[in-house]
Amino acid sequence: MLTKKGAATRQRIIDAAADEIRDRGVGAATLDDIGRRSGTGKSQLFHYFPEGKEQLLMAVAEWEAGQVIEDQQPYLGQLTSWDAWRQWRDVVVERYRRQGVHCPLGVLITEIGRHTPAAQAVTRQLLEQWQRQVQTGIEHMRENGFISRDVDPVRASAALIAAIQGGVTILMSTGSADHLEAALDLYLEYLGAAAPSYS
Amino acid sequence: MLTKKGAATRQRIIDAAADEIRDRGVGAATLDDIGRRSGTGKSQLFHYFPEGKEQLLMAVAEWEAGQVIEDQQPYLGQLTSWDAWRQWRDVVVERYRRQGVHCPLGVLITEIGRHTPAAQAVTRQLLEQWQRQVQTGIEHMRENGFISRDVDPVRASAALIAAIQGGVTILMSTGSADHLEAALDLYLEYLGAAAPSYS
DNA sequence: GCGACAATGGACCCGCAAGTACATTCGGGA
DNA sequence: TCCCGAATGTACTTGCGGGTCCATTGTCGC
Numbered sequence: 393m394l395t396k397k398g399a400a401t402r403q404r405i406i407d408a409a410a411d412e413i414r415d416r417g418v419g420a421a422t423l424d425d426i427g428r429r430s431g432t433g434k435s436q437l438f439h440y441f442p443e444g445k446e447q448l449l450m451a452v453a454e455w456e457a458g459q460v461i462e463d464q465q466p467y468l469g470q471l472t473s474w475d476a477w478r479q480w481r482d483v484v485v486e487r488y489r490r491q492g493v494h495c496p497l498g499v500l501i502t503e504i505g506r507h508t509p510a511a512q513a514v515t516r517q518l519l520e521q522w523q524r525q526v527q528t529g530i531e532h533m534r535e536n537g538f539i540s541r542d543v544d545p546v547r548a549s550a551a552l553i554a555a556i557q558g559g560v561t562i563l564m565s566t567g568s569a570d571h572l573e574a575a576l577d578l579y580l581e582y583l584g585a586a587a588p589s590y591s
Numbered sequence: 592m593l594t595k596k597g598a599a600t601r602q603r604i605i606d607a608a609a610d611e612i613r614d615r616g617v618g619a620a621t622l623d624d625i626g627r628r629s630g631t632g633k634s635q636l637f638h639y640f641p642e643g644k645e646q647l648l649m650a651v652a653e654w655e656a657g658q659v660i661e662d663q664q665p666y667l668g669q670l671t672s673w674d675a676w677r678q679w680r681d682v683v684v685e686r687y688r689r690q691g692v693h694c695p696l697g698v699l700i701t702e703i704g705r706h707t708p709a710a711q712a713v714t715r716q717l718l719e720q721w722q723r724q725v726q727t728g729i730e731h732m733r734e735n736g737f738i739s740r741d742v743d744p745v746r747a748s749a750a751l752i753a754a755i756q757g758g759v760t761i762l763m764s765t766g767s768a769d770h771l772e773a774a775l776d777l778y779l780e781y782l783g784a785a786a787p788s789y790s
Numbered sequence: 791g792c793g794a795c796a797a798t799g800g801a802c803c804c805g806c807a808a809g810t811a812c813a814t815t816c817g818g819g820a
Numbered sequence: 821t822c823c824c825g826a827a828t829g830t831a832c833t834t835g836c837g838g839g840t841c842c843a844t845t846g847t848c849g850c
Contacts, residue, residue, distance in 0.1 A: 395817070395826065417705060419618035422807055433829055434809080440827095444809065502701040505764050506616060515764045547773040551754065554774035558757025565704050565714045574746040575753035582781040594796060594847060621837055632799055633839080639797095643839065 402440045404430045409452050414494040418449065418503040446508065453504045453511045456496040457518040463487070468522070471529025474538065474584065481576050488560055489569040498564045501557070523549045530583070539583055548583065555579055601639045603629045608651050613693040617648065617702040645707065652703045652710045655695040656717040662686070667721070670728025673737065673783065680775050687759055688768040697763045700756065722748045729782065738782055751778050 394402070408430035412421040423445060427434045441447040467480040488495060497518075505515035527549035533539040559572025593601070607629030611620040622644060626633045640646040666679040687694060696717075704714035726748035732738040758771025 393826075397817080398827065401827075423809085424807070432827095434807095435811095435830080436828060438809070501760060501764050502705075506701075512764060519761065519765065548777060550770045550773040551777040554757035554761055554770040555750065555754050556757065557760050557770075558753035558755065558774075561700060561756050561760050562718065562753055565700050565711060566718065571749045571753040571756075574749040575757075578747060578750040578778070578781060582777060582784070585781070585784050592796080596847075597797065600797075622839085623837070631797095633837095634800075634841090635798065637839070 398440070401430075401432060401436060405432060405437060405440060405448070406451050406455050409448055410456060410496070410499075413452065413503060414496070414499050418499075418507070423448075449504055449507060450510055450514070453500055453514045456500045456504075457514050460497050460500075460518060461521060464522075468525040468529070471526070472532050472536075477529070477533075477580060477583075481580060484556065485569060485573050485576060488563055488572060492567060493564050495560055495564060497557075498560045502561065502564070519553060523553045526552055533583070540585065543583065552579055597639070600629075600631060600635060604631060604636060604639060604647070605650050605654050608647055609655060609695070609698075612651060612702060613695070613698050617698075617706070622647075648703055648706060649709055649713070652699055652713045655699045655703075656713050659696050659699075659717060660720060663721075667724040667728070670725070671731050671735075676728070676732075676779060676782075680779060683755065684768060684772050684775065687762055687771060691766060692763050694759055694763060696756075697759045701760065701763070718752060722752045725751055732782070739784065742782065747778075747782065751775075754778050 405426065409421065409426045412426050412429055415421075423434050423437055426448075427437055437448065438444065441451065464480075464483075467476070467483055470476050471480060500518070501515055505511050527545045530539060530543065530545040530548055534541065534543065534545065555575035556572065559569070559575045562571040563569050604625065608620065608625045611625050611628055614620075615624075622633050622636055625647075626636055636647065637643065640650065663679075663682070666675070666682055669675050670679060699717070700714055704710050726744045729738060729742065729744040729747055733740065733742065733744065754774035754777075755771065758768070758774045761770040762768050
């Protein structure tokens with residue numbers, strides 16, 4: 393019920409839709425454009441996503457969420473030293489600075505995630521997953537005495553996610569990554585405050 | 592060229608548009624709905640905003656930006672003691688928690704501000720204005736020794752704005768204000784870290 | 791009170807983009 | 821090789837929403 397070729401086409405459509413949405417926003421992205429961009433027609437689109445735009449949007453949301461995690465996973469799983477933290481910080485800043493407005497996470501949260509409860513669920517799940525990884529990192533650092541016992545891993549990880557999210561949103565609105573950078577730096581300073589081993 | 596009645600109608604239209612956008616997003620808000628909600632027809636809409644939706648959106652953006660500042664001004668102008676900071680924190684959290692999804696700032700940044708460069712400028716200006724006030728507060732606290740000399744007011748205020756923004760965005764996506772609260776608390780803790788007079 | 795212009799109501803137009811119908815080609819398993 | 825369902829192309833319908841027109845009513849200055 394889905395040949396190899398079919399699966400490839402389906403993915404091409406998702407890619408094209410994601411690109412189109414990043415470029416022009418979910419409101420301005422039309423099915424015709426997506427079809428054209430993916431080198432297919434609208435008929436395929438409805439062939440693979442019979443429920444239409446909604447369904448395609450959901451697929452894009454899930455895809456983008458996966459991309460975000462996949463992209464950060466190698467760093468997120470290894471937040472066990474200050475060096476690793478700093479490296480992760482650099483990756484985040486660099487990545488978003490380069491991407492600028494075309495940010496999967498930002499698009500997901502500010503464009504797609506609002507439309508339907510189902511899409512919200514995807515967003516929420518992504519945020520939870522992300523936060524949990526950070527939390528684990530903080531806990532690890534705390535165990536090893538690099539981070540003060542006064543730091544609550546749950547609240548601290550929540551704050552970090554919010555900080556990144558805010559930085560990215562502002563980046564998307566103003567084109568400047570200064571806020572993102574400042575937020576991350578200050579946050580790391582906070583984490584390391586009571587621990588002399590931080591830089 | 593604009594009678595008293597006319598001005599009132601114009602404002603009613605802006606209000607209705609703002610409401611409609613908060614409720615259903617800028618993409619789904621139709622001129623017909625806005626007209627109906629404001630108790631006017633589409634003709635008035637074009638009477639007062641001859642350039643159509645774009646122009647109306649700009650008016651809404653400016654209006655929302657003004658609301659945000661006006662709302663916080665009394666607190667922002669007085670950030671000269673830890674008590675004032677905490678009070679401000681409470682106001683921010685409480686206000687956004689109550690408003691939930693219907694948040695002027697969030698809507699401005701994530702919905703309207705993306706559409707046109709002109710709207711982006713409004714957003715940028717709002718953020719700058721906001722940040723400057725926070726910055727002034729930090730500087731004042733620093734002068735008086737409540738905040739460590741190590742804290743850079745510019746970066747710290749940028750980080751704080753990002754944190755709030757991120758918290759609000761997450762609130763709008765998930766309905767929970769936990770992130771906002773955690774982020775604000777953490778940054779206040781950071782600010783007061785080197786000063787025993789905090790808390 | 792009257793004249794000019796602002797304010798309002800409602801019918802209308804038009805284009806675009808979502809969604810449909812159907813005919814054709816492809817591809818892979820028996 | 822042949823057949824069935826999957827994959828694809830094209831042409832079409834339709835509703836919705838931005839934008840226009842014009843006729844009517846209201847408001848304010850003199």
